Amino acid sequence: MHILLVEDDLQLGSAIQRALERLAYTVTWLRDGQSAIAGLADGSADLVLLDLGLPRRDGLEVLREARRQKVATPVIVMTARDSVEARVSGLxxxxxxxxxxPFHLDELAARIRSVTRRHHGVAxxxxxxxxxxxxxxxxxxxxRGERLELTRREFALLQALMERAGHIVRREALENSIYGLDTVVGRGALEVLMHSLRRKLGADAVQTVRGFGYMMPREPA
Amino acid sequence: MHILLVEDDLQLGSAIQRALERLAYTVTWLRDGQSAIAGLADGSADLVLLDLGLPRRDGLEVLREARRQKVATPVIVMTARDSVEARVSGLxxxxxxxxxxPFHLDELAARIRSVTRRHHGVAxxxxxxxxxxxxxxxxxxxxRGERLELTRREFALLQALMERAGHIVRREALENSIYGLDTVVGRGALEVLMHSLRRKLGADAVQTVRGFGYMMPREPA
DNA sequence: GGTCGTTAAGCTTTTTCGAAGCTTCGTGCG
DNA sequence: CGCACGAAGCTTCGAAAAAGCTTAACGACC
Known part of the structure; x- marks a missing residue:
């Protein structure tokens, strides 16, 4: 799951980024509104955390622009302004x-889950x-009832596959989910990761779709 | 739909132009940054394909200038520089x-559709x-309701035919779709590919139009 | 010092492409 | 009209290339 974090405060930004990464989310952190619009248009993010007080472009403006361009990605707005007015105009x-x-990280995590749940329709x-x-x-x-220890990346990969179980997930989509926009990795990285995931889940938990990507069968084969 | 192509390489430029015209786009091809700014300001283009390495004015400069003048036309940037830096500064x-x-014609076509869809809101x-x-x-x-396993190339060929279903698609256009603009393959390759596609879809899914190319009938024969 | 994540390299499997021979189509000529 | 011939397309086969798998090794981060 790929989260776009738009926050200009360096300290807060890096704190949120690290916290979310510990929860196995992939985070791309952008610091101003201009890049935020570009990042949103790219369409690879699953969720946006948007600070309203931004340099170069106001956060609200970013949001309006994105919606005007029919970007449907869910957005959670963050603001210091604790006023009904700001809240209403955000929504x-x-x-x-x-x-x-200030908010608690637990609360942030809960909102993220709630928003994505709402978006996927199903619990x-x-x-x-x-x-x-x-x-x-x-x-x-x-x-199989046993608790499994996965690393952060393995978790991200498995989540991306499970969210679209029964469907082919393209390589690039997986890479976006796992690595975000700013990291560039060679094509081997995903394969090594897949290898270690399969070692834990059994070789046929994930099918290779040569030339396109991978698929997790909805029912075990 | 009117596309402004800004590209200084004569060979690549004319290849892209011809390819897009075959997809029924209207293409105006400009060769340097100076004219590009003028062409953009004119506002008649629906989409701009912009090469970043241009003579007389750098492509990035063109883009910034256009945005500064509030030109909202969507822009797809093309570059040989495969770096995060270039990507980020472009966006x-x-x-x-x-x-x-180098990119495949199919990929270009997909991006064009995606960008214009974003701008018009149709999926x-x-x-x-x-x-x-x-x-x-x-x-x-x-x-017929059954899932079909296609290879990369078979998929690309079928996609090109389906996008123009009901129309004859020239050999050359198919080759461009499948193999990109720079790769050269012998004329036999397409026939071999067509053969394997027909083996999966049935022989009459695609009609041969001798001397021109192939056609996928809109209604089954 | 250990875990994690990446690149690199060698190996396996699948796909892809060219070559060759065969078939079909269209045309021109007897 | 019918036949012969060339061109275009079809089919099969095998070698080469690409994609993916696996292991090893190194650096980064606890």
């Missing part, structure tokens, strides 16, 4: 949820495919 | 999307012709 501009600074605090089950709140994964 | 300067050279990642259906996002193809 009016197309935000999906709202956080008043999604827990992903289940076959005998694999993933708890997004605690980042715990179990396989 | 920062106001590009809507990004292509790294279209599913192609359907007769009982064949293709999902461009997941690379899944079904034929």
């Amino acid at each position: 009016d501009a197309g935000a999906d949820d709202y956080l008043v600074k 999604a605090n827990r992903l289940e495919v076959g005998t694999i089950s993933m708890d997004l709140a605690t980042a715990e994964v179990s396989y | 920062d300067a106001g590009a809507d999307d990004y292509l790294v050279k 279209a990642n599913r192609l359907e012709v007769g009982t064949i259906s293709m999902d461009l996002a997941t690379a899944e193809v079904s034929y």
Whole structure:
């Protein structure tokens, strides 16, 4: 899951980034409104965390612009301004949820889960495919009832596959989910990662679709 | 739909122009940054394809200048420089999307569709012709309700035919779609590919138009 | 000092392409 | 009209290339 964080405060930005990465989210951190619009237009983000007080372009403006361009990515707006007015105009501009600074990281995590759940339509605090089950709140994964230890990247990869179980997920989509926009890795990285994931889940938990990407079968083969 | 192509390389420029014209776009080809700014300001283009390495004015400069003048026309930036830096500065300067050279004609066509869709708000990642259906996002193809396994090239060929279903698609256009602008293959390759595609879809899914190319009938024969 | 994540390298599998011979189509000529 | 011939397309086969798998090794970060 790829989160676009738009926040100009360096200290707060890096704190949020690290916190989210510990929760196995992939975070791309942008510092101003201009890049935010570009990053949003790219369409690879699953969720945007948007600070309203930004340099170069106001956060609200970013949001309106994105919605005008029919970008449907869910947006959670963050602001220090604790006023009804700001809240209303944020939601009016197309935000999906709202956080008043300062906030607790737990609360942020809860909102993220709630917003993405709403967007996927179905309850999604827990992903289940076959005998694999993933708890997004605690980042715990179990396989045949046994608790499984996954690394951050393995978790991100598995989540991306489980969210679209039964469908082919293209290589590039996986790379975006796992590495975000700013990291460039060679094509081997995903393969090594897939290898180690398969070692933990069994070789046929994930099918290779040569030339395109991978697929996790909805029912075990 | 009117596309402004800004590219100084004569060979590449004319190849792109011809390719796009075959896709029924109207193309104006400009060769330097100075004219590009003028052409953009004119406002008649629906989309701009901008090469970053230009004589007389750098492509980035063109882009910034245009945005400064509030020209809202969507811009897809093309560059040989495969670096995060170039990508970010391109998007920062106001590009809507990004292509790294060398690219495939198909990819270009996809980006054009994606960008214009974003601007007009219409979605279209599913192609359907007769009982064949293709999902461009997941690379899944079904034929009479059954899922079909295609290779990369078969998929590209089928996509090119389905996009122009009901029309004759010239050999050359197909070769460009499948192999890109720079790769040269012998004339036999397409025939071999067509053969394997027909083996999967049935012999009469695609009609041969002797001397010109192939056509996929809009309604099954 | 250990875990994690990446690149590099060698190996396996699948795809792709060219070559060669065969078939079909269209045309021109007897 | 019918036949012969050349060009375009079809089919098969095998070698080369590409994609993916696996292991090893190194650096970064705890």
